[in-house]
Amino acid sequence: MSIIAENLQYAYGGTPVLRGVDLTVPTGERIGIIGVSGGGKSTLLKLLSGLYAAQTGVVEVHGATTPQAIRRQVAMVLQSAMLFPASIRENITCGHPMAEAVIERACKAAQLADWIAALPDGLDTFVGERGGKVSGGQAQRIAIARAIAKDAPVVLLDEATSALDGATGGAVLAAIDRLTAGKTVVSVSHHPGALVHCTRVYRLEGGRLHHA
Amino acid sequence: MRDLQALLRATGGWRRFALLILLRSPFDALHTLVRAVYLQAAFNAIQRGDARGLGISCAVFGIGSLLLFLYNGTVWTLYATHTVRWIGTVRRKLFAHIASLPLAQIEAQPSGSWITRLNADVQAAAALLSQPLHLPHAVCGMVNLAVSSLVLVCIRPAIWGLVALFVVPHLLISRFVIARPMTALAESAQQITAQNTADLDALITCADTAILYDAQDYLLERFRRSSLALRRANMRMRRRSACGAGLYTLLGLSGYLLVLLLGGAWIAAGALTFGDLTAAFQYRGGMIMGAVMLTNSLINCRAALAGVRRVNETMQLPKEGL
Amino acid sequence: MRLLQNLLHRRIGLVVLTLCVSVVSIGVSLWWNAQLSRIINTVSTGGAAAARTVVTACATLLLSAGLNHALGLCSGWTCETLAHDLRLGYARHFAALDAQAAAALNAGEALSALQNEINDVSGFLRANLFSIVDDLIRFLGTFAWLLWLNPLLTLTANLPVVLLMGYTVVSSRIIGRAAAQSQQANLRMNGFADTLVTVFPVLRLFDAAPLLCTRYGAALTAWEAAGIREERVRARLMSLSALLSCTPLLLLFWLGGAQVIRGTMSLGVLYVFINLSGNVSGVMMNIPGRIAQFRRFAANMQRLAPRVSVVKP
Numbered sequence: 001m002s003i004i005a006e007n008l009q010y011a012y013g014g015t016p017v018l019r020g021v022d023l024t025v026p027t028g029e030r031i032g033i034i035g036v037s038g039g040g041k042s043t044l045l046k047l048l049s050g051l052y053a054a055q056t057g058v059v060e061v062h063g064a065t066t067p068q069a070i071r072r073q074v075a076m077v078l079q080s081a082m083l084f085p086a087s088i089r090e091n092i093t094c095g096h097p098m099a100e101a102v103i104e105r106a107c108k109a110a111q112l113a114d115w116i117a118a119l120p121d122g123l124d125t126f127v128g129e130r131g132g133k134v135s136g137g138q139a140q141r142i143a144i145a146r147a148i149a150k151d152a153p154v155v156l157l158d159e160a161t162s163a164l165d166g167a168t169g170g171a172v173l174a175a176i177d178r179l180t181a182g183k184t185v186v187s188v189s190h191h192p193g194a195l196v197h198c199t200r201v202y203r204l205e206g207g208r209l210h211h212a
Numbered sequence: 213m214r215d216l217q218a219l220l221r222a223t224g225g226w227r228r229f230a231l232l233i234l235l236r237s238p239f240d241a242l243h244t245l246v247r248a249v250y251l252q253a254a255f256n257a258i259q260r261g262d263a264r265g266l267g268i269s270c271a272v273f274g275i276g277s278l279l280l281f282l283y284n285g286t287v288w289t290l291y292a293t294h295t296v297r298w299i300g301t302v303r304r305k306l307f308a309h310i311a312s313l314p315l316a317q318i319e320a321q322p323s324g325s326w327i328t329r330l331n332a333d334v335q336a337a338a339a340l341l342s343q344p345l346h347l348p349h350a351v352c353g354m355v356n357l358a359v360s361s362l363v364l365v366c367i368r369p370a371i372w373g374l375v376a377l378f379v380v381p382h383l384l385i386s387r388f389v390i391a392r393p394m395t396a397l398a399e400s401a402q403q404i405t406a407q408n409t410a411d412l413d414a415l416i417t418c419a420d421t422a423i424l425y426d427a428q429d430y431l432l433e434r435f436r437r438s439s440l441a442l443r444r445a446n447m448r449m450r451r452r453s454a455c456g457a458g459l460y461t462l463l464g465l466s467g468y469l470l471v472l473l474l475g476g477a478w479i480a481a482g483a484l485t486f487g488d489l490t491a492a493f494q495y496r497g498g499m500i501m502g503a504v505m506l507t508n509s510l511i512n513c514r515a516a517l518a519g520v521r522r523v524n525e526t527m528q529l530p531k532e533g534l
Numbered sequence: 535m536r537l538l539q540n541l542l543h544r545r546i547g548l549v550v551l552t553l554c555v556s557v558v559s560i561g562v563s564l565w566w567n568a569q570l571s572r573i574i575n576t577v578s579t580g581g582a583a584a585a586r587t588v589v590t591a592c593a594t595l596l597l598s599a600g601l602n603h604a605l606g607l608c609s610g611w612t613c614e615t616l617a618h619d620l621r622l623g624y625a626r627h628f629a630a631l632d633a634q635a636a637a638a639l640n641a642g643e644a645l646s647a648l649q650n651e652i653n654d655v656s657g658f659l660r661a662n663l664f665s666i667v668d669d670l671i672r673f674l675g676t677f678a679w680l681l682w683l684n685p686l687l688t689l690t691a692n693l694p695v696v697l698l699m700g701y702t703v704v705s706s707r708i709i710g711r712a713a714a715q716s717q718q719a720n721l722r723m724n725g726f727a728d729t730l731v732t733v734f735p736v737l738r739l740f741d742a743a744p745l746l747c748t749r750y751g752a753a754l755t756a757w758e759a760a761g762i763r764e765e766r767v768r769a770r771l772m773s774l775s776a777l778l779s780c781t782p783l784l785l786l787f788w789l790g791g792a793q794v795i796r797g798t799m800s801l802g803v804l805y806v807f808i809n810l811s812g813n814v815s816g817v818m819m820n821i822p823g824r825i826a827q828f829r830r831f832a833a834n835m836q837r838l839a840p841r842v843s844v845v846k847p
Contacts, residue, residue, distance in 0.1 A: 095745025285773030419636030454606025476577030
């Protein structure tokens with residue numbers, strides 16, 4: 001199994017959000033989770049990605065059980081690209097040493113290669129404060145290139161295309177397809193239509209997962 | 213001050229701070245001394261009809277002032293440089309520490325709170341060591357007060373007694389009757405300011421509704437009332453400040469007059485020259501300025517220590533995995 | 535400055551009252567110095583001050599204290615009333631807008647203007663308006679009196695101050711430029727706090743904390759360099775300014791002392807010159823700073839003027 005979650009419980013202050021979530025995802029499978037806003041979908045993803053430590057229950061991702069170890073097995077694309085005020089290259093490498101070929105492959109897979117080639121500074125182009133010098137679609141594809149470059153076995157998608165319109169969403173969707181090819185994927189959305197490629201879809205309701 | 217010690221131990225550089233503050237501390241006292249000696253020598257020379265002596269005392273004063281301000285400028289530069297570097301160290305450590313906190317901890321507080329910790333709290337803590345009328349000036353004031361008092365006690369204890377008789381009540385009244393209630397009055401004024409802002413907000417965001425229901429005059433009247441309340445709140449503070457201004461003049465000038473008349477009696481008895489008396493006035497001024505500077509600086513230090521406390525609290529938050 | 539004119543005109547009674555109290559207060563302060571001069575002339579030669587002189591001096595200082603208190607109250611009430619009129623004028627402008635104009639408003643910007651610009655303007659009115667006028671009256675009154683007492687000493691002791699004013703203008707510009715650079719670097723650095731909080735999840739997921747810390751460190755180093763430059767410039771120029779401001783005192787003693795020795799002036803008058811030198815040279819040295827403050831105030835008033843409706847009395 002790539003992802004195992006047993007009796008996951010999480011509360012903010014005194015308010016429980018997850019009341020005993022059980023989930024198993026075999027390696028290479030693609031599952032979707034839908035639910036209303038504020039239902040705990042993002043909280044579940046944060047637990048599965050190692051961003052949060054489980055208050056009760058167990059999370060195991062690709063054999064890792066501690067948050068720090070889990071994060072090494074996971075790449076995540078969020079609704080907002082969350083770019084650093086740095087160059088495209090630094091946003092992809094996150095400051096880690098990385099072969100140029102890996103960066104180029106990630107840019108090509110994320111549908112960025114042509115755009116970057118047309119830039120005067122190429123990969124060293126500064127993206128601006130909060131990614132202000134690039135469009136929403138370009139920012140999201142840089143985030144996807146970052147996830148591709150990490151080459152983690154598990155990919156988590158948290159409303160990755162919700163903020164994009166039809167014109168830019170197409171290129172981003174193509175990039176996401178490249179990112180998720182052959183990986184274990186957990187995709188979260190409040191639109192059922194965004195989860196059509198998933199083998200299984202769950203509904204998160206009342207703090208518990210139900211088959212949709 | 214334990215909070216400041218803890219922060220300085222965590223960031224380092226406390227020995228250099230202590231040394232530089234010590235080096236800064238005698239400036240005001242030396243300035244008082246230089247002026248006092250100059251006035252004494254100059255007036256004595258004038259009374260003797262000694263034009264040469266007057267010229268020499270002016271030249272010595274010029275050279276003394278040059279050396280004093282050269283010293284002050286040098287130490288100020290060193291101190292300010294060290295302070296800027298120290299603030300940089302605090303910011304680096306705080307940034308790195310916050311970057312190592314668990315995400316749940318970051319998300320548990322509004323983003324503004326973390327931005328405040330990194331920016332405003334550090335500025336408040338830094339004010340303790342870098343802004344006027346904080347710790348360095350408290351030390352300067354204390355030294356000026358001590359040196360001026362000591363010299364005055366040595367040359368004329370009775371004048372020192374008279375000065376203390378007027379300065380102590382002035383400080384006590386300034387501190388407990390004027391300054392202390394100001395904190396509560398300022399908080400009240402802030403609350404009324406928030407209400408006034410909310411009333412303007414209603415005027416702007418509910419403009420459509422106000423036009424539809426002909427309620428613009430009603431909203432304007434609400435704003436007018438809160439603005440008048442703000443005026444009243446601010447006037448309560450101004451009244452206290454005005455009392456302080458009157459008190460300062462009354463106690464200051466009456467103390468001056470008494471010392472002048474007493475000094476006159478000593479001059480008549482041949483125990484004092486006019487030059488000696490003007491020097492005594494300088495030391496009196498040093499005592500008053502030192503005491504006022506010390507008191508005001510200690511009040512400001514208390515506010516700045518809140519920033520130091522918050523920086524320490526942030527630095528002590530457990531990192532992820534601990 | 536039409537807005538300021540309208541505000542002052544609306545409360546002309548209060549303004550005139552405050553000015554009158556200020557004039558009388560400075561007059562009494564000069565009268566106090568005249569008493570002081572008389573007492574010093576007596577005691578410096580070993581004589582005893584006459585009872586009548588002492589009583590007059592006591593009455594003068596009581597009056598002076600009372601007037602300072604009254605001036606604080608009058609200027610406070612006038613300034614707070616002007617600030618209230620400004621706030622109300624601002625609100626009145628919005629209350630009078632039609633539906634279309636109201637819909638086009640940016641509420642956040644309007645509230646920010648209330649909090650920032652109007653607060654700045656109110657703060658200036660409160661802290662500086664009448665103190666500038668007070669300084670001006672003090673300067674004119676004192677200068678005129680000193681000129682009447684001893685025109686030669688007044689002019690020769692204060693002429694170099696004009697040069698000092700020039701120095702103050704130049705040094706203020708230099709410090710201002712250095713401060714602006716430091717402020718720019720500070721803003722860039724403060725932006726990182728926002729970035730840290732915004733991208734925190736990604737920071738964790740991709741272990742990018744060292745990258746962001748390095749970037750922050752670079753911005754911090756730039757800020758440190760700008761800050762140290764600003765402080766060095768400020769320390770040197772302000773120390774020199776403080777040294778040069780000893781010049782009027784030196785000149786007063788050197789020239790005035792010589793006149794006392796020659797017998798053309800009394801010691802009491804010299805003492806008064808020294809006592810009042812702050813009213814003249816001190817105010818003159820502050821003029822460039824006051825002008826800079828007033829310019830900033832005038833710029834804020836100009837920005838506010840289209841959005842404030844002051845009702846005529």
